[in-house]
Amino acid sequence: MSTLLIIFFVFFPIFLLLTRKRRSSKRLPPGSLGVPIIGQSLGLLRAMRANTAEKWIEQRIRKYGPVSKLSLFGKPTVFIYGQAANKLVFTADSSAIANQQTKSVRMILGDRCLLELAGQDHKRVRDALLSFLKPETLKKYVGKIDGEIREHLELHWHGKEQVTVFPVNLPFTRYNRSLKASARVQNMVKDLIQEKRKKLDQKTASPHQDLITCLLSIRDENGEEVITEKEIVHNVMLVMVAGYDTSSVLITFLIRLLANDPAVYAAVLEEQGEIAKDKSMGEFLTWEDLIKMKYTWRVAMETLRMIPPIFGGFRNTLKDIEYGGYLIPKGWQNHRNLIRIDKNQASTPPYCYIPFGAGYRICPGYEFARIETLLAIHRLVTQFTWKVQYSDNSFSRDPMPVPTKGLPIQIVSKKLQ
Numbered sequence: 001m002s003t004l005l006i007i008f009f010v011f012f013p014i015f016l017l018l019t020r021k022r023r024s025s026k027r028l029p030p031g032s033l034g035v036p037i038i039g040q041s042l043g044l045l046r047a048m049r050a051n052t053a054e055k056w057i058e059q060r061i062r063k064y065g066p067v068s069k070l071s072l073f074g075k076p077t078v079f080i081y082g083q084a085a086n087k088l089v090f091t092a093d094s095s096a097i098a099n100q101q102t103k104s105v106r107m108i109l110g111d112r113c114l115l116e117l118a119g120q121d122h123k124r125v126r127d128a129l130l131s132f133l134k135p136e137t138l139k140k141y142v143g144k145i146d147g148e149i150r151e152h153l154e155l156h157w158h159g160k161e162q163v164t165v166f167p168v169n170l171p172f173t174r175y176n177r178s179l180k181a182s183a184r185v186q187n188m189v190k191d192l193i194q195e196k197r198k199k200l201d202q203k204t205a206s207p208h209q210d211l212i213t214c215l216l217s218i219r220d221e222n223g224e225e226v227i228t229e230k231e232i233v234h235n236v237m238l239v240m241v242a243g244y245d246t247s248s249v250l251i252t253f254l255i256r257l258l259a260n261d262p263a264v265y266a267a268v269l270e271e272q273g274e275i276a277k278d279k280s281m282g283e284f285l286t287w288e289d290l291i292k293m294k295y296t297w298r299v300a301m302e303t304l305r306m307i308p309p310i311f312g313g314f315r316n317t318l319k320d321i322e323y324g325g326y327l328i329p330k331g332w333q334n335h336r337n338l339i340r341i342d343k344n345q346a347s348t349p350p351y352c353y354i355p356f357g358a359g360y361r362i363c364p365g366y367e368f369a370r371i372e373t374l375l376a377i378h379r380l381v382t383q384f385t386w387k388v389q390y391s392d393n394s395f396s397r398d399p400m401p402v403p404t405k406g407l408p409i410q411i412v413s414k415k416l417q
């Protein structure tokens with residue numbers, strides 16, 4: 001059995017290192033902070049774009065071991081690596097390690113989105129989002145999502161010989177445009193809130209009919225709304241952003257994997273064909289159909305193992321932490337990162353395979369991502385065969401992974417069911 005390879009790294013910027021002179025520098029991890037302000041940022045960004053970030057990490061670990069200091073994006077940082085590091089980050093009490101976004105993310109998504117909240121506030125808003133994103137609620141939307149996918153394929157795939165799968169760049173990709181787009185979308189969401197609140201008051205809407213209505217419907221024992229309007233706006237923004245790139249990246253790389261691996265394509269097609277053969281023309285897929293798509297989901301999980309969409313995030317220590325024989329002082333920030341495990345490992349040890357994160361911040365969109373991915377793959381394999389135009393399998397991270405040349409594919413429609 002091959003060796004388990006875990007690459008999951010965590011950075012802690014070291015703000016307090018410069019001010020807390022009483023601390024012994026001997027207890028700080030090895031490594032260099034590099035050139036002031038720039039530090040190692042350019043090297044990491046270059047490696048991400050060139051798809052050599054894993055090599056960059058491996059070299060760092062070879063040089064300094066699993067805990068080291070560096071400087072990233074203007075901030076002194078500590079890098080930690082491995083299963084124990086993951087466990088530390090995902091299980092630490094929220095009073096010890098908190099989520100931390102960059103200012104630019106905060107400006108776009110808003111300061112009341114889940115990523116910014118901690119403790120009871122995080123739990124309250126997260127529970128509210130989950131009351132919509134839980135399987136019992138999402139079950140009702142399987143047919144609707146299936147309908148959207150079929151319509152998309154009808155409009156953009158059928159009748160074409162070539163499509164480019166590469167995810168569309170939303171205006172969120174460039175900062176200035178992003179801020180303007182964010183303001184516009186926030187205003188649209190506010191209008192929707194008014195509209196849906198009115199319908200709820202008139203009793204012409206049901207609480208679980210959509211995310212906004214669901215969040216508006218959650219009341220405390222006094223009948224007061226539990227989630228503020230600002231929280232609804234910021235979290236609707238978050239769900240749109242967190243749920244768009246991640247799933248589209250997964251589906252993109254799945255399409256590439258299926259094109260490159262005929263045996264896997266055949267096995268996926270067999271599973272999906274079994275489901276399709278019991279359906280009448282135009283019939284939507286159901287939750288029960290999704291449960292049967294076990295092999296297809298395993299292929300999706302393998303795709304996430306090879307190319308996880310989320311490369312990292314920032315966390316902040318709210319207390320001094322001892323880790324690996326070193327001190328990570330209060331006020332430092334960490335950056336989580338990608339994980340790779342060997343596919344031949346019989347079972348996956350805890351905190352090793354974590355494309356959706358773990359602990360109390362584990363991705364609440366898991367079920368939604370599963371539904372849209374399986375539905376999309378069902379419709380694709382039962383309606384098309386495809387070939388990738390370039391054999392180049394590289395990708396770059398910006399910060400999401402994208403195939404280096406986009407993913408133009410040649411498609412042939414099968415007879416429509």
Ligand code: HEM
Binds near residue numbers: 246360365
């Ligand atoms: C393949 C698809 C997806 C992947 C790989 C993914 C992965 C992740 C990861 C790694 C995290 C971070 C967990 C942490 O900070 O510890 C996260 C958080 C989050 N994801 Fe996803 N995600 C996906 C799809 C979605 C979808 C479809 C939605 C919404 C419908 C969504 C909504 C969120 C939200 C709101 C958070 C913040 C959770 C919190 O801070 O408590 N994600 N996701």
